[in-house]
Amino acid sequence: MPLIPSWVDSANAPDCDFPLNNLPYGVFSLAEEEPRCGVAIGDMILDMAAAEEDGLIVLTDEPLFALPFWNDLMEQGPAVWAALRARLTALLARGAPDREAVEPLLVPLAEARLHLPFVVSEYTDFYAGRHHATNVGTMFRGAENALPPNWLHMPIGYNGRASSVVVSGTPVRRPWGQLKSADHDMPAFLPSRRFDFELELGAVVGTPSDGPLATAGAEAHIFGFVLLNDWSARDIQAWEYQPLGPFQAKATATSLSPWIVPKAALEPFRADTPAREVPLLDHLRDDGPGLFDIDLQVTLAPEGQPATTITRTNYREMYFSAAQQLAHHSTAGCPMNAGDLLGSGTISGPGKPERGSLLELSWGGEEPLTLDTGETRSFLQDGDTLTLTGHAQGDGYRIGFGACSGQVLPALKDPYRP
Ligand code: MN
Numbered sequence: 001m002p003l004i005p006s007w008v009d010s011a012n013a014p015d016c017d018f019p020l021n022n023l024p025y026g027v028f029s030l031a032e033e034e035p036r037c038g039v040a041i042g043d044m045i046l047d048m049a050a051a052e053e054d055g056l057i058v059l060t061d062e063p064l065f066a067l068p069f070w071n072d073l074m075e076q077g078p079a080v081w082a083a084l085r086a087r088l089t090a091l092l093a094r095g096a097p098d099r100e101a102v103e104p105l106l107v108p109l110a111e112a113r114l115h116l117p118f119v120v121s122e123y124t125d126f127y128a129g130r131h132h133a134t135n136v137g138t139m140f141r142g143a144e145n146a147l148p149p150n151w152l153h154m155p156i157g158y159n160g161r162a163s164s165v166v167v168s169g170t171p172v173r174r175p176w177g178q179l180k181s182a183d184h185d186m187p188a189f190l191p192s193r194r195f196d197f198e199l200e201l202g203a204v205v206g207t208p209s210d211g212p213l214a215t216a217g218a219e220a221h222i223f224g225f226v227l228l229n230d231w232s233a234r235d236i237q238a239w240e241y242q243p244l245g246p247f248q249a250k251a252t253a254t255s256l257s258p259w260i261v262p263k264a265a266l267e268p269f270r271a272d273t274p275a276r277e278v279p280l281l282d283h284l285r286d287d288g289p290g291l292f293d294i295d296l297q298v299t300l301a302p303e304g305q306p307a308t309t310i311t312r313t314n315y316r317e318m319y320f321s322a323a324q325q326l327a328h329h330s331t332a333g334c335p336m337n338a339g340d341l342l343g344s345g346t347i348s349g350p351g352k353p354e355r356g357s358l359l360e361l362s363w364g365g366e367e368p369l370t371l372d373t374g375e376t377r378s379f380l381q382d383g384d385t386l387t388l389t390g391h392a393q394g395d396g397y398r399i400g401f402g403a404c405s406g407q408v409l410p411a412l413k414d415p416y417r418p
Contacts, residue, residue: 011042017400290321303383
């Protein structure tokens with residue numbers, strides 16, 4: 001598919017994240033005003049609440065954009081999502097008859113503050129990247145036992161915390177927790193020394209469900225995607241994770257990029273899941289190409305210093321798709337709601353510079369990275385800013401996500417000592 005030209009000229013630049021082919025959904029505010037739903041187009045945001053009030057967008061009897069969240073639209077399902085996309089395309093395409101009515105409803109992106117674009121009803125994180133699982137398993141359990149016996153048969157996940165999901169730009173405080181070193185009998189309560197990131201893609205569930213879905217049916221429930229950083233305290237995790245999985249190691253924060261990229265915008269970039277080593281059970285069987293060709297990169301900037309690119313990889317490296325994760329999540333009858341967030345699992349490629357966490361990049365701290373500034377890193381230091389970016393490359397345009405960024409703040413003093 002070629003670029004669809006817009007009368008918003010900045011949207012037609014080949015390196016613009018938000019061409020008319022994208023139309024990602026966000027929530028913004030200006031100065032002292034209340035947050036409102038908006039759609040990014042070039043270097044502008046279309047005020048959706050205003051467009052609805054003016055009668056330029058009428059999809060249902062009830063208003064969909066009165067509240068500063070996209071959940072009401074997400075619940076409507078694929079037919080309404082498609083109708084909205086068609087209407088936005090008609091309003092913003094070059095030569096649009098409604099240009100005069102729409103133009104006053106655009107605000108400059110550079111002047112806007114961005115908020116979480118949806119109410120995160122629940123958050124589940126998966127472990128569905130084979131290179132990541134193999135790397136981490138090798139470090140924690142040895143190469144012979146790297147992949148757990150269930151791993152090739154289902155996307156393993158754990159229930160995370162929706163309450164600590166934050167939008168890009170929100171600083172993240174180094175956590176305290178129980179740490180247990182091999183040469184001590186007792187654990188100690190200390191600030192994490194192995195604080196890390198995980199490069200992931202978050203799938204956002206739109207249409208609710210109440211009962212088991214198969215992969216083929218689950219696909220239609222997914223509304224869109226965001227970049228996701230699953231901040232992880234590796235030392236807390238190593239002590240707490242057996243037998244029930246990560247808990248406080250992942251509870252501090254999860255950062256999201258501020259725009260939900262519609263699944264429809266990514267359709268031209270579909271990619272196959274990898275060849276299966278063991279056949280999947282019927283409900284998880286692949287139903288066409290379930291992944292997307294999305295280039296991803298991570299930069300790390302020490303405080304006041306320029307950023308170094310530390311990872312380049314691609315979402316195609318996953319073993320299980322978001323539809324397979326959603327299907328697996330529903331098998332025991334768990335209802336899924338609009339705003340359910342599914343983390344893909346860390347996206348690592350096969351090569352060393354393609355690893356999606358510092359745990360892997362520094363091989364558990366044994367091989368520290370050297371940054372462009374000359375400093376080295378095994379794990380994140382206070383003041384470091386970690387930024388995820390990603391885009392699908394089209395012919396003369398790209399579908400970008402906007403940055404998912406966060407700075408690490410120093411741990412507070414011991415919360416249990418006066
Ligand atoms: Mn994760």
